[in-house]
Amino acid sequence: MNRPKQDLLGIEPLTKAEIIAILDRADALYATDNAKSDAMAGKTVINLFMEPSTRTRTSFEIAAKRLSADVVNVSESFSSSKKGETLLDTAKNLDAMKPSAIVLRHASAGAPQMLSSAVRARVINAGDGSHEHPTQALLDCGTMRRHAGKIEGLVVTIVGDVMHSRVARSNLFALSKLGATVRVAGPRSLLPPGIEALGAEVFDRVEPAMEGADVVMVLRLQQERMNGGYVPSLRDYSRFFGINARNVRAAKHDAIVMHPGPINRGVELSSDVADGARSVILEQVAYGVSVRMAVLEMLAG
Amino acid sequence: MTSKTSAAPIAFHIRGGRLLDPKQGVFDELDVIVLDGRIARVGKSLATPTSAAVIDARGKIIAPGFVDLHAHLREPGEEGKETIETGSNAAAVGGFTALCAMPNTQPPNDCRAITMLIKTRAREVGGVHVFPIGAISRGLAGEMLSDIGELKEAGVVALSDDGKCVMNARLMRRALEYGRTFDLPIVQHAEDTHLSHGGVMNEGASSTRAGLPGQPAEAEEIIVARDLILVEMTGARYHVAHASTARTVEMVRQAKARNLPVTCEVTPHHLILTDEACLTYDTSTKMYPPLRTHADVEALKRGLADGTIDAIATDHAPHSPNQKSVEFDCAAFGIIGLETALPIAMSLVREGIIDMRRAVELFTTGPTRTLKLPGGTIPEGAPADLVVFDPDREWVVDRESIASKSKNTPFSGKTMRGRAVFTTVGGVVLFDLDGATS
Numbered sequence: 001m002n003r004p005k006q007d008l009l010g011i012e013p014l015t016k017a018e019i020i021a022i023l024d025r026a027d028a029l030y031a032t033d034n035a036k037s038d039a040m041a042g043k044t045v046i047n048l049f050m051e052p053s054t055r056t057r058t059s060f061e062i063a064a065k066r067l068s069a070d071v072v073n074v075s076e077s078f079s080s081s082k083k084g085e086t087l088l089d090t091a092k093n094l095d096a097m098k099p100s101a102i103v104l105r106h107a108s109a110g111a112p113q114m115l116s117s118a119v120r121a122r123v124i125n126a127g128d129g130s131h132e133h134p135t136q137a138l139l140d141c142g143t144m145r146r147h148a149g150k151i152e153g154l155v156v157t158i159v160g161d162v163m164h165s166r167v168a169r170s171n172l173f174a175l176s177k178l179g180a181t182v183r184v185a186g187p188r189s190l191l192p193p194g195i196e197a198l199g200a201e202v203f204d205r206v207e208p209a210m211e212g213a214d215v216v217m218v219l220r221l222q223q224e225r226m227n228g229g230y231v232p233s234l235r236d237y238s239r240f241f242g243i244n245a246r247n248v249r250a251a252k253h254d255a256i257v258m259h260p261g262p263i264n265r266g267v268e269l270s271s272d273v274a275d276g277a278r279s280v281i282l283e284q285v286a287y288g289v290s291v292r293m294a295v296l297e298m299l300a301g
Numbered sequence: 302m303t304s305k306t307s308a309a310p311i312a313f314h315i316r317g318g319r320l321l322d323p324k325q326g327v328f329d330e331l332d333v334i335v336l337d338g339r340i341a342r343v344g345k346s347l348a349t350p351t352s353a354a355v356i357d358a359r360g361k362i363i364a365p366g367f368v369d370l371h372a373h374l375r376e377p378g379e380e381g382k383e384t385i386e387t388g389s390n391a392a393a394v395g396g397f398t399a400l401c402a403m404p405n406t407q408p409p410n411d412c413r414a415i416t417m418l419i420k421t422r423a424r425e426v427g428g429v430h431v432f433p434i435g436a437i438s439r440g441l442a443g444e445m446l447s448d449i450g451e452l453k454e455a456g457v458v459a460l461s462d463d464g465k466c467v468m469n470a471r472l473m474r475r476a477l478e479y480g481r482t483f484d485l486p487i488v489q490h491a492e493d494t495h496l497s498h499g500g501v502m503n504e505g506a507s508s509t510r511a512g513l514p515g516q517p518a519e520a521e522e523i524i525v526a527r528d529l530i531l532v533e534m535t536g537a538r539y540h541v542a543h544a545s546t547a548r549t550v551e552m553v554r555q556a557k558a559r560n561l562p563v564t565c566e567v568t569p570h571h572l573i574l575t576d577e578a579c580l581t582y583d584t585s586t587k588m589y590p591p592l593r594t595h596a597d598v599e600a601l602k603r604g605l606a607d608g609t610i611d612a613i614a615t616d617h618a619p620h621s622p623n624q625k626s627v628e629f630d631c632a633a634f635g636i637i638g639l640e641t642a643l644p645i646a647m648s649l650v651r652e653g654i655i656d657m658r659r660a661v662e663l664f665t666t667g668p669t670r671t672l673k674l675p676g677g678t679i680p681e682g683a684p685a686d687l688v689v690f691d692p693d694r695e696w697v698v699d700r701e702s703i704a705s706k707s708k709n710t711p712f713s714g715k716t717m718r719g720r721a722v723f724t725t726v727g728g729v730v731l732f733d734l735d736g737a738t739s
Contacts, residue, residue, distance in 0.1 A: 129512050198506070
């Protein structure tokens with residue numbers, strides 16, 4: 001990553017070669033079972049999580065610790081507009097303590113961009129609003145590559161709340177750069193306008209979107225989408241857009257099923273599929289540590 | 302650069318420039334002599350009267366002072382962002398000699414006392430003319446009409462709940478009817494707030510890419526469509542504030558063809574920026590209505606050229622850094638605009654979208670005709686509200702020298718071409734970039 005200040009703000013700014021370099025390094029780390037190294041000994045990583053998260057924060061924490069970094073977790077469940085210190089002030093204060101990297105999770109799209117220009121530390125986006133979640137896309141791509149041998153030529157169907165999904169956007173950017181075909185499927189009310197312009201094929205019904213798919217990526221449906229009127233009820237959503245043993249059969253016989261978690265069992269994904277032979281969900285989680293180690297090591301090591 | 306260089310009217314002779322007065326159909330090399338605050342003489346190669354300052358206008362254009370239909374002066378209530386004085390200074394720097402003050406102050410201008418306060422403060426400041434616009438609804442709450450008759454008596458020139466849309470069609474109907482009774486046009490901030498709910502930029506491919514909640518163009522268009530039906534029903538004058546979409550322009554075009562009493566304005570920024578600017582998450586690209594698509598910008602330009610759009614209005618909306626140096630979705634809507642409107646219009650002239658005469662018309666007789674305001678033309682005998690501008694002067698928008706109290710502009714640090722060099726209201730020099738009269 002040949003940039004003056006190496007941040008990971010999203011997948012969109014990365015080149016194909018940069019993505020592959022991260023995946024190659026993650027593969028190597030995964031092969032060692034994410035063995036402990038001293039790549040970041042004496043360095044500090046701050047996990048600044050302004051939005052609740054267990055899995056991603058833990059994954060980043062373990063990754064940093066495997067690299068022997070000192071890890072500080074800061075969780076603030078407020079947004080700057082509501083009360084107290086602004087994000088910029090928080091970030092500048094943390095930066096004054098000289099961390100090597102700040103890992104930011106924030107409910108506002110663009111928050112990592114804002115931080116990037118204000119701090120000296122490397123900024124790693126751990127999810128910003130509905131914008132990007134680059135390490136999730138990297139771990140998804142790495143998992144696909146481990147299963148299929150390559151990404152190029154794969155048909156990846158992303159099902160669900162694409163509108164509000166940073167996972168969908170980052171995967172769309174990554175998979176397009178790596179030469180996969182990306183389909184998005186969901187009710188029209190959850191498909192963002194202009195998603196075709198970003199390279200996705202759009203489907204409003206699940207079955208045709210699954211036809212011949214190598215990968216089925218199921219997105220989480222947030223409960224609050226009902227309040228926005230995006231879907232009438234969980235029941236109606238799961239009946240027509242939930243992935244289950246019946247409709248998953250439309251995909252290739254060896255297709256894998258992925259989910260970024262946490263799963264709403266019985267809503268977007270049935271338990272038999274989530275726990276079934278096609279599911280690589282726990283492998284995604286395991287590989288996630290490798291990807292985050294690779295990113296931390298390459299940016300801040 | 303100085304503002305308000307003379308407290309009293311002075312005599313001056315503007316020499317060697319081209320006078321452009323669209324109302325009079327004049328665009329010619331003419332001298333202008335100002336005595337006792339009025340245009341004393343207009344003619345070729347005039348002799349300089351004794352004790353008159355000479356302003357060298359060679360290569361420059363002399364025009365009636367610009368009139369802004371849409372400014373937020375923040376006084377009373379939010380003087381940390383702008384005051385009538387600083388807003389007036391910013392206006393003069395931009396070549397404006399009059400502006401309409403939107404009523405969303407704190408408290409809002411929904412009664413005689415606030416209107417009188419604004420007029421009194423403007424008189425004390427002694428800057429540009431300030432024409433208050435009164436609130437349509439009491440407290441801008443969208444429920445009950447303000448005391449519209451009394452507002453008219455106090456001197457408001459139009460009614461608007463700008464910043465908020467009149468969502469209730471019944472209230473809108475009554476506002477049009479009652480407003481018509483007092484010959485007050487209704488200026489609508491057209492936004493179906495159910496449809497725009499939560500949106501912080503234009504909805505489309507760019508908002509999808511940015512991952513920011515969008516508000517669709519239809520949120521504006523649905524209200525304009527509804528209002529045009531109500532205009533037909535009531536026969537009242539109706540003005541679309543900050544028109545921003547292709548379909549809004551088309552609907553206004555059709556309404557005008559049917560002789561409905563409808564007018565509209567466009568902001569400078571909607572003429573040169575698109576929603577792609579929001580991809581930087583720069584909060585100075587966040588305003589209402591949001592920056593739209595390239596196709597919308599092209600339609601707005603056609604509307605300027607063919608006369609559908611009546612005026613360029615700044616929607617000057619000062620905000621403090623506290624409200625802008627935050628996450629994009631948390632930031633306040635709005636940017637300042639008084640000081641950068643002219644160069645943006647000049648860029649359209651250079652681009653061949655409009656000619657110089659039309660550009661000046663959009664700042665002068667366009668707005669004065671729209672809200673039936675005085676000014677907009679400077680025949681002999683008229684008050685000397687005029688601007689001298691250099692259409693080619695290059696300058697950099699420097700945060701430190703912005704006259705407005707707030708600095709929230711997407712053009713900060715940018716090089717602009719075209720600038721007012723001299724602004725006078727009634728012979729009082731409000732702005733004199735090159736120190737011609739000092």
